[in-house]
Amino acid sequence: MTRLSVNINKIATLRNARGGNVPNVVEAAQNIEAFGAEGITVHPRPDERHIRYQDVRDLVNVVQTEFNIEGNPNPEFMELVLQNKPAQVTLVPDAEDVLTSNAGWDTIKHKSFLQEVIQSFKAEGIRTSIFVNPDKKWIEGAKATGTDRIELYTEAFAVGFQHDKNEAIKPYAECAELAHHLGLGINAGHDLSLQNIQFFKQNMPYLDEVSIGHALIAESLYEGLESVIKKYLEFLK
Ligand SMILES: CC(=O)[C@@H](O)[C@H](O)COP(=O)(O)O
Numbered sequence: 001m002t003r004l005s006v007n008i009n010k011i012a013t014l015r016n017a018r019g020g021n022v023p024n025v026v027e028a029a030q031n032i033e034a035f036g037a038e039g040i041t042v043h044p045r046p047d048e049r050h051i052r053y054q055d056v057r058d059l060v061n062v063v064q065t066e067f068n069i070e071g072n073p074n075p076e077f078m079e080l081v082l083q084n085k086p087a088q089v090t091l092v093p094d095a096e097d098v099l100t101s102n103a104g105w106d107t108i109k110h111k112s113f114l115q116e117v118i119q120s121f122k123a124e125g126i127r128t129s130i131f132v133n134p135d136k137k138w139i140e141g142a143k144a145t146g147t148d149r150i151e152l153y154t155e156a157f158a159v160g161f162q163h164d165k166n167e168a169i170k171p172y173a174e175c176a177e178l179a180h181h182l183g184l185g186i187n188a189g190h191d192l193s194l195q196n197i198q199f200f201k202q203n204m205p206y207l208d209e210v211s212i213g214h215a216l217i218a219e220s221l222y223e224g225l226e227s228v229i230k231k232y233l234e235f236l237k
Protein backbone atom coordinates (compact mmCIF):
# COMPACT_ATOMS: atom_id res chain seq x y z
CA MET A 1 0.00 0.00 0.00
CA THR A 2 1.44 3.35 -1.06
CA ARG A 3 -0.03 6.56 0.34
CA LEU A 4 -1.09 9.38 -1.98
CA SER A 5 -0.26 12.83 -0.63
CA VAL A 6 -1.69 15.59 -2.79
CA ASN A 7 0.50 18.66 -3.25
CA ILE A 8 -1.79 21.71 -3.26
CA ASN A 9 0.76 24.34 -4.33
CA LYS A 10 -1.00 24.82 -7.67
CA ILE A 11 -4.34 25.53 -5.99
CA ALA A 12 -2.61 28.38 -4.14
CA THR A 13 -1.05 29.57 -7.43
CA LEU A 14 -4.52 29.94 -8.91
CA ARG A 15 -5.85 31.72 -5.81
CA ASN A 16 -2.93 34.16 -5.78
CA ALA A 17 -3.57 35.08 -9.42
CA ARG A 18 -6.68 37.04 -8.33
CA GLY A 19 -5.69 38.15 -4.85
CA GLY A 20 -8.87 36.84 -3.18
CA ASN A 21 -9.62 33.47 -1.68
CA VAL A 22 -10.84 31.52 -4.71
CA PRO A 23 -10.10 28.68 -4.85
CA ASN A 24 -9.93 28.26 -1.10
CA VAL A 25 -6.85 26.24 -0.21
CA VAL A 26 -8.21 24.99 3.11
CA GLU A 27 -11.52 23.86 1.60
CA ALA A 28 -9.63 22.20 -1.25
CA ALA A 29 -7.49 20.27 1.24
CA GLN A 30 -10.61 19.14 3.10
CA ASN A 31 -12.23 17.98 -0.15
CA ILE A 32 -9.08 16.19 -1.26
CA GLU A 33 -9.08 14.27 2.02
CA ALA A 34 -12.81 13.55 1.72
CA PHE A 35 -12.15 12.08 -1.74
CA GLY A 36 -9.69 9.63 -0.19
CA ALA A 37 -6.20 11.13 -0.41
CA GLU A 38 -4.05 10.08 2.50
CA GLY A 39 -1.99 13.21 2.86
CA ILE A 40 -1.64 16.89 2.01
CA THR A 41 1.70 18.30 0.88
CA VAL A 42 2.68 21.96 0.70
CA HIS A 43 5.95 23.53 -0.34
CA PRO A 44 6.07 27.13 0.88
CA ARG A 45 8.80 28.95 -1.03
CA PRO A 46 10.62 32.05 0.26
CA ASP A 47 8.72 34.33 -2.18
CA GLU A 48 5.36 32.75 -1.13
CA ARG A 49 4.35 32.65 -4.80
CA HIS A 50 1.95 29.81 -4.09
CA ILE A 51 1.61 28.43 -0.56
CA ARG A 52 2.02 31.21 1.99
CA TYR A 53 3.34 30.74 5.50
CA GLN A 54 -0.16 31.68 6.73
CA ASP A 55 -1.63 28.81 4.68
CA VAL A 56 0.54 26.41 6.65
CA ARG A 57 -0.80 27.84 9.92
CA ASP A 58 -4.38 27.54 8.62
CA LEU A 59 -3.94 24.03 7.27
CA VAL A 60 -2.23 22.47 10.25
CA ASN A 61 -5.40 22.57 12.36
CA VAL A 62 -7.58 21.28 9.54
CA VAL A 63 -5.65 18.47 7.86
CA GLN A 64 -6.78 15.15 9.31
CA THR A 65 -4.50 12.92 7.26
CA GLU A 66 -0.71 13.24 7.01
CA PHE A 67 0.46 16.85 6.69
CA ASN A 68 3.80 17.10 4.86
CA ILE A 69 5.69 20.38 4.60
CA GLU A 70 8.48 20.54 2.02
CA GLY A 71 11.22 23.10 1.73
CA ASN A 72 14.78 24.22 2.16
CA PRO A 73 15.57 24.32 5.88
CA ASN A 74 16.58 27.97 6.18
CA PRO A 75 15.88 29.62 9.58
CA GLU A 76 12.39 30.89 8.55
CA PHE A 77 11.33 27.49 7.21
CA MET A 78 12.66 25.73 10.31
CA GLU A 79 10.74 28.06 12.58
CA LEU A 80 7.55 27.56 10.56
CA VAL A 81 7.83 23.77 10.72
CA LEU A 82 8.85 23.62 14.37
CA GLN A 83 5.96 25.88 15.37
CA ASN A 84 3.36 23.97 13.37
CA LYS A 85 4.60 20.40 13.86
CA PRO A 86 3.36 18.55 10.77
CA ALA A 87 3.50 14.75 10.63
CA GLN A 88 6.38 14.97 8.15
CA VAL A 89 8.90 17.49 6.89
CA THR A 90 10.64 16.92 3.55
CA LEU A 91 13.93 18.75 3.14
CA VAL A 92 14.64 20.00 -0.37
CA PRO A 93 17.85 21.87 -1.30
CA ASP A 94 16.17 24.49 -3.47
CA ALA A 95 17.87 27.72 -4.42
CA GLU A 96 15.62 30.74 -3.69
CA ASP A 97 14.92 31.57 -7.33
CA VAL A 98 14.21 28.12 -8.81
CA LEU A 99 11.09 27.66 -10.92
CA THR A 100 10.53 24.30 -9.25
CA SER A 101 12.66 21.79 -7.37
CA ASN A 102 15.48 20.70 -9.64
CA ALA A 103 17.97 18.69 -7.56
CA GLY A 104 18.33 16.38 -4.60
CA TRP A 105 20.73 16.72 -1.67
CA ASP A 106 24.41 15.96 -1.80
CA THR A 107 24.01 13.95 1.39
CA ILE A 108 27.76 13.50 1.79
CA LYS A 109 28.80 17.14 1.53
CA HIS A 110 25.89 18.35 3.68
CA LYS A 111 25.96 15.49 6.17
CA SER A 112 26.60 17.49 9.35
CA PHE A 113 24.12 20.26 8.40
CA LEU A 114 21.43 17.65 7.67
CA GLN A 115 22.21 15.74 10.87
CA GLU A 116 21.70 18.88 12.92
CA VAL A 117 18.50 19.95 11.19
CA ILE A 118 17.02 16.44 11.21
CA GLN A 119 17.75 16.08 14.90
CA SER A 120 15.85 19.28 15.72
CA PHE A 121 12.77 18.10 13.80
CA LYS A 122 12.88 14.59 15.23
CA ALA A 123 13.19 16.00 18.76
CA GLU A 124 9.75 17.54 18.17
CA GLY A 125 8.27 14.27 16.92
CA ILE A 126 8.26 15.30 13.26
CA ARG A 127 9.14 12.55 10.77
CA THR A 128 11.88 13.60 8.36
CA SER A 129 12.40 12.84 4.71
CA ILE A 130 15.15 14.16 2.45
CA PHE A 131 14.87 14.72 -1.30
CA VAL A 132 17.54 12.80 -3.23
CA ASN A 133 18.43 11.83 -6.77
CA PRO A 134 18.34 8.08 -7.40
CA ASP A 135 21.99 7.30 -6.83
CA LYS A 136 23.14 4.77 -4.22
CA LYS A 137 25.79 7.12 -2.83
CA TRP A 138 23.10 9.65 -1.85
CA ILE A 139 21.06 6.90 -0.19
CA GLU A 140 24.03 5.73 1.86
CA GLY A 141 24.73 9.37 2.72
CA ALA A 142 21.08 9.83 3.71
CA LYS A 143 21.33 6.96 6.16
CA ALA A 144 24.22 8.73 7.90
CA THR A 145 22.13 11.89 8.40
CA GLY A 146 19.66 10.10 10.69
CA THR A 147 16.64 10.79 8.47
CA ASP A 148 13.60 8.53 8.74
CA ARG A 149 12.90 8.52 5.02
CA ILE A 150 14.17 9.57 1.64
CA GLU A 151 12.08 11.10 -1.14
CA LEU A 152 13.34 9.96 -4.53
CA TYR A 153 13.28 12.84 -7.04
CA THR A 154 11.32 11.38 -9.94
CA GLU A 155 11.76 13.96 -12.71
CA ALA A 156 14.37 11.77 -14.47
CA PHE A 157 11.97 8.83 -14.28
CA ALA A 158 9.11 10.88 -15.74
CA VAL A 159 11.28 12.02 -18.66
CA GLY A 160 12.83 8.57 -19.23
CA PHE A 161 9.40 6.92 -19.07
CA GLN A 162 8.58 8.52 -22.44
CA HIS A 163 11.51 6.74 -24.13
CA ASP A 164 12.36 3.53 -22.25
CA LYS A 165 10.35 2.97 -19.09
CA ASN A 166 12.24 -0.18 -18.05
CA GLU A 167 15.57 1.69 -18.14
CA ALA A 168 14.03 4.71 -16.42
CA ILE A 169 12.80 2.77 -13.40
CA LYS A 170 16.03 0.79 -12.81
CA PRO A 171 17.99 3.25 -10.62
CA TYR A 172 14.82 3.97 -8.60
CA ALA A 173 14.10 0.31 -7.89
CA GLU A 174 17.76 -0.30 -6.96
CA CYS A 175 17.81 2.70 -4.62
CA ALA A 176 14.55 1.56 -3.04
CA GLU A 177 16.06 -1.89 -2.34
CA LEU A 178 19.12 -0.28 -0.76
CA ALA A 179 17.10 2.24 1.27
CA HIS A 180 14.88 -0.53 2.61
CA HIS A 181 17.92 -2.62 3.48
CA LEU A 182 19.32 0.37 5.41
CA GLY A 183 16.04 0.79 7.29
CA LEU A 184 14.91 3.98 5.54
CA GLY A 185 11.31 4.64 4.48
CA ILE A 186 10.76 5.49 0.81
CA ASN A 187 8.78 8.40 -0.61
CA ALA A 188 8.87 9.65 -4.19
CA GLY A 189 7.70 12.66 -6.12
CA HIS A 190 8.02 15.21 -8.90
CA ASP A 191 6.27 14.94 -12.26
CA LEU A 192 4.43 11.75 -11.39
CA SER A 193 1.15 11.63 -13.29
CA LEU A 194 -1.77 9.45 -14.37
CA GLN A 195 0.40 8.43 -17.31
CA ASN A 196 3.33 7.04 -15.33
CA ILE A 197 2.09 6.31 -11.79
CA GLN A 198 0.84 2.77 -12.34
CA PHE A 199 4.09 1.59 -13.90
CA PHE A 200 6.06 3.37 -11.17
CA LYS A 201 4.06 1.74 -8.38
CA GLN A 202 4.21 -1.72 -9.96
CA ASN A 203 7.98 -1.58 -10.30
CA MET A 204 9.00 0.16 -7.09
CA PRO A 205 9.47 -2.04 -4.05
CA TYR A 206 8.75 -0.71 -0.54
CA LEU A 207 7.17 2.55 -1.74
CA ASP A 208 5.61 4.24 1.31
CA GLU A 209 4.28 7.43 -0.24
CA VAL A 210 4.07 9.55 -3.37
CA SER A 211 3.37 13.27 -3.38
CA ILE A 212 1.80 14.56 -6.59
CA GLY A 213 0.70 18.07 -7.44
CA HIS A 214 1.35 19.65 -10.82
CA ALA A 215 0.02 16.86 -13.03
CA LEU A 216 -2.78 15.92 -10.65
CA ILE A 217 -4.20 19.44 -10.61
CA ALA A 218 -3.86 19.75 -14.42
CA GLU A 219 -5.58 16.38 -14.86
CA SER A 220 -8.36 17.49 -12.50
CA LEU A 221 -8.93 20.50 -14.76
CA TYR A 222 -9.07 18.35 -17.89
CA GLU A 223 -11.43 15.83 -16.33
CA GLY A 224 -13.61 18.48 -14.67
CA LEU A 225 -14.00 20.84 -17.64
CA GLU A 226 -16.75 18.90 -19.39
CA SER A 227 -19.03 18.74 -16.38
CA VAL A 228 -18.55 22.43 -15.49
CA ILE A 229 -19.12 23.66 -19.05
CA LYS A 230 -22.33 21.63 -19.23
CA LYS A 231 -23.54 23.30 -16.02
CA TYR A 232 -22.87 26.78 -17.44
CA LEU A 233 -24.66 25.91 -20.67
CA GLU A 234 -27.63 24.69 -18.66
CA PHE A 235 -27.90 28.02 -16.81
CA LEU A 236 -27.51 29.97 -20.06
CA LYS A 237 -30.42 28.30 -21.85
C1 LIG B 1 10.00 18.73 -3.87
C2 LIG B 1 9.38 18.58 -5.15
O1 LIG B 1 9.54 17.63 -5.79
C3 LIG B 1 8.59 19.55 -5.85
O2 LIG B 1 7.84 18.89 -6.77
C4 LIG B 1 7.81 20.58 -5.23
O3 LIG B 1 7.13 20.28 -4.10
C5 LIG B 1 6.93 21.25 -6.24
O4 LIG B 1 7.13 22.57 -6.07
P1 LIG B 1 6.42 23.62 -7.03
O5 LIG B 1 4.96 23.40 -6.91
O6 LIG B 1 6.88 24.94 -6.49
O7 LIG B 1 6.91 23.35 -8.42
Ligand SMILES: NCC(=O)COP(=O)(O)O
Nearest residue numbers: 007189190191211213214
Ligand atom coordinates in the same frame (compact mmCIF):
# COMPACT_ATOMS: atom_id res chain seq x y z
N1 LIG C 1 7.36 16.14 -3.55
C1 LIG C 1 6.84 16.24 -4.85
C2 LIG C 1 5.57 16.95 -4.84
O1 LIG C 1 5.08 17.33 -3.81
C3 LIG C 1 4.82 17.20 -6.07
O2 LIG C 1 5.59 17.36 -7.21
P1 LIG C 1 4.80 17.66 -8.59
O3 LIG C 1 3.79 16.57 -8.78
O4 LIG C 1 4.13 19.00 -8.44
O5 LIG C 1 5.87 17.64 -9.63
